[in-house]
Amino acid sequence: MSLPLESPAQQRLASDLLAWGEDRPVAPPGVAAELHRELQRGLAEHRDAVTAAASARRDGRLLLTRTTLERAVCDGWQLEPEPFEHTWENVRSHLVIAAIVEDWGRDREVAIEPVVADVWQQEASRQPGDPGSRSAWLNTCGEPERLQAEVVDLVATFREVWPRIPAEVLVSDLRRTHTRRLARGRVVLRGTTDVVLDSHRRDDRARALVVDLRTGLPRPDRDRRSARFSALLWALQTGRLPFRWASFHVPEGRVEVEDLDVERLRDVVADLVDAVAQLGRIADLQPGAADHELRLSGGPWCDHCRRQAGCPQAVG
Numbered sequence: 299m300s301l302p303l304e305s306p307a308q309q310r311l312a313s314d315l316l317a318w319g320e321d322r323p324v325a326p327p328g329v330a331a332e333l334h335r336e337l338q339r340g341l342a343e344h345r346d347a348v349t350a351a352a353s354a355r356r357d358g359r360l361l362l363t364r365t366t367l368e369r370a371v372c373d374g375w376q377l378e379p380e381p382f383e384h385t386w387e388n389v390r391s392h393l394v395i396a397a398i399v400e401d402w403g404r405d406r407e408v409a410i411e412p413v414v415a416d417v418w419q420q421e422a423s424r425q426p427g428d429p430g431s432r433s434a435w436l437n438t439c440g441e442p443e444r445l446q447a448e449v450v451d452l453v454a455t456f457r458e459v460w461p462r463i464p465a466e467v468l469v470s471d472l473r474r475t476h477t478r479r480l481a482r483g484r485v486v487l488r489g490t491t492d493v494v495l496d497s498h499r500r501d502d503r504a505r506a507l508v509v510d511l512r513t514g515l516p517r518p519d520r521d522r523r524s525a526r527f528s529a530l531l532w533a534l535q536t537g538r539l540p541f542r543w544a545s546f547h548v549p550e551g552r553v554e555v556e557d558l559d560v561e562r563l564r565d566v567v568a569d570l571v572d573a574v575a576q577l578g579r580i581a582d583l584q585p586g587a588a589d590h591e592l593r594l595s596g597g598p599w600c601d602h603c604r605r606q607a608g609c610p611q612a613v614g
């Protein structure tokens with residue numbers, strides 16, 4: 299089976315990202331299950347932290363996401379993040395990914411503009427009555443034509459660089475949310491994979507590729523950690539290992555890849571367990587907790603923290 303490669307950019311992507319035509323690595327047997335056991339074991343070792351952190355939540359469950367991991371860098375940020383706001387950038391990112399998924403599903407058979415218009419319509423009518431929703435933001439956007447044009451441009455860039463992936467060649471799985479209940483349901487691990495390309499073959503090789511789509515400024519460390527998180531989610535969900543995970547930067551058509559390395563997935567497991575330990579430690583602290591009670595670490599993330607104004611470690 300061959301891919302329909304229509305341009306040098308698509309040939310480059312087939313080589314640099316899909317590793318098309320290259321042998322896939324042998325997947326060490328049982329590793330995905332072992333990663334799951336490691337995670338459960340780590341949570342069991344921090345049973346008190348799990349109980350404290352889960353009990354502090356309204357539904358008695360601790361939700362572990364990419365965001366939890368990101369904020370683990372500083373107790374203060376974990377405790378008092380700025381509330382999420384819809385902005386031009388994050389709404390555009392959402393629309394671009396939604397339009398790529400829609401375009402992929404329609405097999406690129408229509409022009410990009412109507413695809414983007416349909417996605418806009420779907421998003422704008424999802425929760426129009428909720429003033430904090432993305433729908434409300436879209437319905438009051440002052441420059442809808444400019445935003446739609448930016449989304450169209452980015453989807454066009456994606457089309458230029460990515461080949462069409464026929465279903466008979468590879469299995470495509472887009473925007474899949476994965477949920478794993480851990481620690482007897484008191485911890486819920488959740489996240490979404492943007493693009494997973496998998497082989498139809500099942501043998502002793504790792505054959506799937508897990509890709510995060512990025513539309514904002516590249517942030518190499520954060521992007522790498524996010525891609526590893528996606529790979530771990532997929533491995534825990536399927537019981538298999540991907541041969542590679544990657545970030546694809548849509549505006550530049552650029553990829554960052556990491557080939558299968560079980561130790562990197564183990565690092566994510568360790569980070570998740572550390573984040574739970576941290577959340578257990580700070581569960582009893584109040585939003586106004588004194589700085590000396592917290593492990594603080596400043597960085598670019600301080601802009602997203604409500605403690606920034608009076609924090610001795612704040613950066614920015």
Ligand code: SF4
Binds near residue numbers: 599
């Ligand atoms: S301002 Fe920065 S260093 Fe201070 S608590 Fe917030 S994230 Fe941590």
